[in-house]
Amino acid sequence: xxxxxxxxxxxxxxxxxxxxxxxxxxxxxxxxxxxxxxxxxxxxxxxxxxxxxxxxxxxxxxxxxxxxxxxxxxxxxxxxxxxxxxxxxxxxxxxxxxxxxxxxxxxxxxxxxxxxxxxxxxxxxxxxxxxxxxxxxxxxxxxxxxxxxxxxxxxxxxxxxxxxxxxxxxxxxxxxxxxxxxxxxxxxxxxxxxxxxxxxxxxxxxxxxxxxxxxxxxxxxxxxxxxxxxxxxxxxxxxxxxxxxxxxxxxxxxxxxxxxxxxxxxxxxxxxxxxxxxxxxxxxxxxxxxxxxxxxxxxxxxxxxxxxxxxxxxxxxxxxxxxxxxxxxxxxxxxxxxxxxxxxxxxxxxxxxxxxxxxxxxxxxxxxxxxxxxxxxxx
Amino acid sequence: xxxxxxxxxxxxxxxxxxxxxxxxxxxxxxxxxxxxxxxxxxxxxxxxxxxxxxxxxxxxxxxxxxxxxxxxxxxxxxxxxxxxxxxxxxxxxxxxxxxxxxxxxxxxxxxxxxxxxxxxxxxxxxxxxxxxxxxxxxxxxxxxxxxxxxxxxxxxxxxxxxxxxxxxxxxxxxxxxxxxxxxxxxxxxxxxxxxxxxxxxxxxxxxxxxxxxxxxxxxxxxxxxxxxxxxxxxxxxxxxxxxxxxxxxxxxxxxxxxxxxxxxxxxxxxxxxxxxxxxxxxxxxxxxxxxxxxxxxxxxxxxxxxxxxxxxxxxxxxxxxxxxxxxxxxxxxxxxxxxxxxxxxxxxxxxxxxxxxxxxxxxxxxxxxxxxxxxxxxxxxxxxxxxxxxxxxxxxxxxxxxxxxxxxxxxxxxxxxxxxxxxxxxxxxxxxxxxxxxxxxxxxxxxxxxxxxxxxxxxxxxxxxxxxxxxxxxx
Numbered sequence: 001x002x003x004x005x006x007x008x009x010x011x012x013x014x015x016x017x018x019x020x021x022x023x024x025x026x027x028x029x030x031x032x033x034x035x036x037x038x039x040x041x042x043x044x045x046x047x048x049x050x051x052x053x054x055x056x057x058x059x060x061x062x063x064x065x066x067x068x069x070x071x072x073x074x075x076x077x078x079x080x081x082x083x084x085x086x087x088x089x090x091x092x093x094x095x096x097x098x099x100x101x102x103x104x105x106x107x108x109x110x111x112x113x114x115x116x117x118x119x120x121x122x123x124x125x126x127x128x129x130x131x132x133x134x135x136x137x138x139x140x141x142x143x144x145x146x147x148x149x150x151x152x153x154x155x156x157x158x159x160x161x162x163x164x165x166x167x168x169x170x171x172x173x174x175x176x177x178x179x180x181x182x183x184x185x186x187x188x189x190x191x192x193x194x195x196x197x198x199x200x201x202x203x204x205x206x207x208x209x210x211x212x213x214x215x216x217x218x219x220x221x222x223x224x225x226x227x228x229x230x231x232x233x234x235x236x237x238x239x240x241x242x243x244x245x246x247x248x249x250x251x252x253x254x255x256x257x258x259x260x261x262x263x264x265x266x267x268x269x270x271x272x273x274x275x276x277x278x279x280x281x282x283x284x285x286x287x288x289x290x291x292x293x294x295x296x297x298x299x300x301x302x303x304x305x306x307x308x309x310x311x312x313x314x315x316x317x318x319x320x321x322x323x324x325x326x327x328x329x330x331x332x333x334x335x336x337x338x339x340x341x342x343x344x345x346x347x348x349x350x351x352x353x354x355x356x357x358x359x360x361x362x363x364x365x366x367x368x369x370x371x372x373x374x375x376x377x378x379x
Numbered sequence: 380x381x382x383x384x385x386x387x388x389x390x391x392x393x394x395x396x397x398x399x400x401x402x403x404x405x406x407x408x409x410x411x412x413x414x415x416x417x418x419x420x421x422x423x424x425x426x427x428x429x430x431x432x433x434x435x436x437x438x439x440x441x442x443x444x445x446x447x448x449x450x451x452x453x454x455x456x457x458x459x460x461x462x463x464x465x466x467x468x469x470x471x472x473x474x475x476x477x478x479x480x481x482x483x484x485x486x487x488x489x490x491x492x493x494x495x496x497x498x499x500x501x502x503x504x505x506x507x508x509x510x511x512x513x514x515x516x517x518x519x520x521x522x523x524x525x526x527x528x529x530x531x532x533x534x535x536x537x538x539x540x541x542x543x544x545x546x547x548x549x550x551x552x553x554x555x556x557x558x559x560x561x562x563x564x565x566x567x568x569x570x571x572x573x574x575x576x577x578x579x580x581x582x583x584x585x586x587x588x589x590x591x592x593x594x595x596x597x598x599x600x601x602x603x604x605x606x607x608x609x610x611x612x613x614x615x616x617x618x619x620x621x622x623x624x625x626x627x628x629x630x631x632x633x634x635x636x637x638x639x640x641x642x643x644x645x646x647x648x649x650x651x652x653x654x655x656x657x658x659x660x661x662x663x664x665x666x667x668x669x670x671x672x673x674x675x676x677x678x679x680x681x682x683x684x685x686x687x688x689x690x691x692x693x694x695x696x697x698x699x700x701x702x703x704x705x706x707x708x709x710x711x712x713x714x715x716x717x718x719x720x721x722x723x724x725x726x727x728x729x730x731x732x733x734x735x736x737x738x739x740x741x742x743x744x745x746x747x748x749x750x751x752x753x754x755x756x757x758x759x760x761x762x763x764x765x766x767x768x769x770x771x772x773x774x775x776x777x778x779x780x781x782x783x784x785x786x787x788x789x790x791x792x793x794x795x796x797x798x799x800x801x802x803x804x805x806x807x808x809x810x811x812x813x814x815x816x817x818x819x820x821x822x823x824x825x826x827x828x829x830x831x832x833x834x835x836x837x838x839x840x841x842x843x844x845x846x847x848x849x850x851x852x853x854x
Contacts, residue, residue: 091425097802110454233423241432245445253446256464258453357438376421378432378441 023306028298030227032285034209034217036295040084040281041206043290047077048199055156055195059188062178071160074153075267080290081105081153081202082274086282089237089376090230093208093216100201102152103141108258109149111158113140115187118163125150125190127182132189134197151194154262159191161264164257167335170266225371231300232367233376235279236360239322241378243275244356252349257334268333272352273326279359280319300366307369315366318359325352405728407720414795414854415713416746416758419599428714428799429484429595435754436710447707450700452478455663457537458688458695467688467695469664470540470675471533473511477658477704480509480591484711486800487591488808489548489568506534507546510812511662512570513587514580515779522780525581529676531661532572540681541576550814553774555823558838565823567774568814577678585786587779588812589644593803595796597642597651598709599760602749605639611741611765622738622828624767627790629782632656632669641766644811645781646790655705659696666694667701709752713760713795717853727850730843734835739791739828741765763794763854772826775810787827798852818851819844 051073058066085105088095095101112123121127130136141150149155162173174181178188208216220227247268251259260268281287285299305312329348330336336345360377367375413420418435421428432444450465454475458466474480480487487509512532515522524530528543536542550566557563570586608626615622627640631649633656640646648654653669660670671691675682689695696704718724731737740763749755768788778786789811797818801807807817815821825833839847 089427095426097426108453110456240441241445245441246449249442250446250449253442254449254464258464259449374420374422374434376423376431376434378444 024298024302026224026228026303027221029285029300029303030221030223030231032297032299033227033231033282034211034221035297036281036285036287037084037087038206038209038211038217039287039289039295040080040087040278041202041209044077044080044084045199045202045206047073047080047290048202051077052195052199055160055191058175059178059192062175062188064175067160067173067175067178071265074156074160075265075270078153078262078267078270079274082271083278083281083287085242085275086234086238086278089234089242092220092230093205100204103138104152104198104201105154106141106149106152107154107261108263109154109158111163114150114155114158114190116182118165121182126186132186132193134193137194137197151197153198154264155194156191156198157262157264157267159187159194164264164266164334168332170332171264228300228303228370229367229372229375231282232363232370232372235282236363236367236375236377238275239279239356239363239377240360243272244353244360245378247275248272248349248353248356251333251337252346252353255337255339260333260337263334266332266334269326269329269331269336272329272333273323276319276322276326276352276356280323283315283319304366304369308366311362311365311369314362315359318355318362322352322355322359325355402726403729404722404725405732407725410759411719411742411761412716414716414761415596415599416760418754418758419596419710419712419760420715421712422715424714424717424799424802426483426803429593429711429796429803431712433598433710433712433755436752437754440706440710440752443703443706444710446700447703447705450696450704451481451484451707452476454479455665458686467665469535469537470673470682470685471536471543471679472664473531473533473535473662474508475663477663480511480662481594482509483803484594485803486593486806486808487813488804488806489590489813507548509591510546510588511591512546512572513589513779515585515587516581516583517585521782522585524676525584527577527676527678528575528580529674533664533674536682537685540685542574543577543679544572544575547571547573557844559840561841563819563823565820566814566816568812577676585777585779587777587781590808590811590813592644592792593796593800594708594711596713596760596762596793597711598749598752598755599713599746599758600641600762600764600766600793601651601709601751602746602755602758603641603744603760603762603766604747607744607747608639608641608766611767615738615765615767618738620735620738621831622735622769624739624765624769624791625783625788626766627768627782627784640782640790644789644792645784646766646768647781647784651709652705655708656701659701659704665696667696668694668698670694706752714799717798719853721849721853723846723849724853725850726843727846727848727853730839730847731850734832734847736832739765739767739769740794741791761795764791767791769829770827771824771829774826775824777811794851794854797854818848822847 054070054073058070093099111117112120115124115126116122125140137150161171164171178184247261257263261271262268283301286296288294301312301316330345336349339346364375364377419433421431421434423431432441436444453465455465455468457468468475489507489510514525514528514530514532516525533543534545549569553565553567555563570588572580612624612626615624627646628637629640629647629649631638631653633650633652638649640649642648642654656667656669659665659667660674664674666673666689671694673687742763743759743761746755746758746760768784768790770787771789775789776787780786809815809818809821810824815824822836823833
């Protein structure tokens with residue numbers, strides 16, 4: 001008797017969602033996720049290589065124009081890297097015990113650890129004496145404190161823009177820092193090397209997600225429910241702990257420029273948008289590539305909708321709101337966070353935090369619909 | 380003989396059934412899967428295993444948690460500086476941030492001497508970062524700070540101020556063997572201070588090295604009812620096995636009264652609030668409402684002259700931020716157990732109990748009311764500690780009293796998270812100064828009240844030694 005009732009219930013559930021979309025299973029969702037991750041890292045890697053080309057061109061012939069081109073390439077590459085951050089926080093190739101995440105995107109960075117700053121022109125590794133080698137920089141990264149960052153996106157950013165000392169613009173590093181300034185040659189060596197290291201680190205991650213290899217992807221696709229849980233952990237943690245929390249709420253609370261993510265280039269508003277989009281990509285199983293090609297297939301959203309259509313809709317709508325609110329932030333972010341609670345800028349930034357919190361709450365519910373009890377949403 | 384062991388091991392690996400008296404397995408308790416209770420347990424077993432908040436936090440608390448986290452891990456800088464939120468470092472200090480010692484909210488280690496460091500007494504190559512040295516001279520009722528150097532050695536300083544000195548550690552091997560003839564070697568450290576900047580230390584100076592422990596579950600430990608901790612001492616006396624836990628009582632800067640000590644290697648701190656303000660002051664040189672003046676001794680003129688990032692009225696860390704770091708420190712979740720129902724773990728658990736390790740490493744508590752974070756009440760937790768002081772024998776003694784703790788006593792440290800230190804911090808250095816290179820060495824250092832337990836372990840066969848370690852690693 002009970003069995004029949006159960007069968008009927010299941011039948012109804014399948015029927016009601018089946019009207020709108022073909023049923024998807026766990027395995028299809030995990031596989032589509034792998035396709036999306038792989039494409040995302042390919043695009044991140046190719047944009048980073050383009051940036052490397054512009055940086056090398058700048059170092060070969062430093063002028064205001066070549067510096068500007070290198071900066072533009074950094075900004076473009078960040079759009080693609082930002083979307084891949086939705087693949088973190090579960091010990092995958094990017095942030096496993098041996099993963100390179102700490103070398104790629106560690107922040108905030110103590111500028112004086114790398115190069116001279118206002119009031120301390122002789123500070124940093126560049127103005128020191130030891131040879132600038134990959135082994136040296138890797139050993140110095142995060143030594144004696146998490147802020148002692150020697151490598152990655154933000155080191156490159158600092159070397160291209162310099163300190164942001166002005167209210168209305170990003171850092172104004174002169175190209176002469178690479179020609180006539182003290183230690184110009186060492187500065188150039190440093191920039192060239194950390195750029196190469198970033199490209200290498202991204203390539204190592206990209207490789208782990210290539211199809212039909214003996215790599216992380218192969219294991220991940222065999223992971224079943226565990227892999228689904230990882231996908232959720234990643235989305236929840238980036239939404240709440242990392243993006244809403246560490247990257248936005250801390251800055252809102254301290255109103256301090258040092259707490260903004262890309263503080264030298266004033267690109268924090270775009271970091272937020274690309275992170276929010278990355279989360280949405282995973283949920284929707286859809287990614288618009290650099291080439292314009294659309295990668296789409298079985299999604300987490302569909303999988304959840306089969307169990308609880310209301311919660312799936314709520315997550316989808318929250319994510320759309322997050323992206324929309326993130327796009328509404330007016331650059332520069334470091335001015336947006338200043339003021340009283342009802343300052344228009346602060347309200348715009350707070351709206352992003354609120355949307356991200358909502359989406360996280362509903363993601364926890366969505367995970368529950370798939371039988372995942374204790375979802376980590378913070379780091 | 381070897382064959383028999385092989386047989387037992389096979390059975391253990393394959394089945395949870397007890398093997399005819401020879402290999403009793405402890406019962407499996409599903410509640411142990413969540414050592415921090417429902418409110419305080421997370422399932423991350425990777426590098427972030429010690430860095431996640433209790434899942435049971437409210438949204439407001441989560442926001443305080445992330446802001447607190449930021450002030451815990453980011454470096455403080457010397458004043459005056461443009462980064463106004465975090466200036467005030469030093470003048471003397473040990474580290475620039477909390478996270479420098481508690482890396483990834485985990486555990487510190489002494490410098491790695493395998494590369495031949497610390498051989499030149501006059502010029503120690505690498506200074507310990509997460510190991511600090513308390514300084515004191517005998518006094519009544521408590522030891523007093525060194526009159527020139529104060530209560531702890533600060534081996535770093537801002538430019539223009541001299542670091543107080545350098546720590547030098549020398550290790551000597553101590554050899555022994557298990558009952559089955561397997562040899563072991565422990566490292567016995569000797570500490571000295573070199574390159575003293577302000578003249579000699581007091582002739583009766585006492586040095587007490589202490590390493591930064593992992594930060595998990597601290598609020599839950601605060602929420603254990605005092606009566607339950609005191610009951611551990613009563614129980615231990617009644618058991619008549621030579622174990623005599625003693626509570627420490629210490630003055631708490633926040634409660635402004637003497638309280639039961641729960642934290643620190645000698646249970647010399649009663650609350651996480653006091654510990655947090657104290658560490659900001661002593662380790663990073665950050666003043667707060669509780670410690671409004673820079674920690675410079677009268678003879679340290681350069682230290683006293685150095686600019687400060689605050690004033691007595693407006694200390695370097697404000698109350699709101701300090702409270703956020705306190706909340707952060709109280710709410711780092713405890714990772715769930717790994718394979719707690721496997722045969723090897725249950726066999727190890729049985730040995731842990733048979734060796735009477737459970738007497739001091741008391742497995743479980745029910746938390747009581749906790750005003751600061753109300754949802755921590757009523758949780759069943761598994762910290763494996765009695766939070767009491769015990770005489771641990773001459774080998775571990777630092778000879779330095781602390782509150783009511785004498786120079787041979789140490790507080791039983793909680794064991795939760797033990798098996799993940801390697802994953803998070805990349806090492807397995809244990810005990811109060813990180814002298815033990817792994818868990819077995821830590822067990823073998825146990826003496827004094829714990830001698831009978833150690834002797835039990837010395838008589839274990841290789842398979843059961845392994846089972847004991849498998850259990851400890853599952854915590």
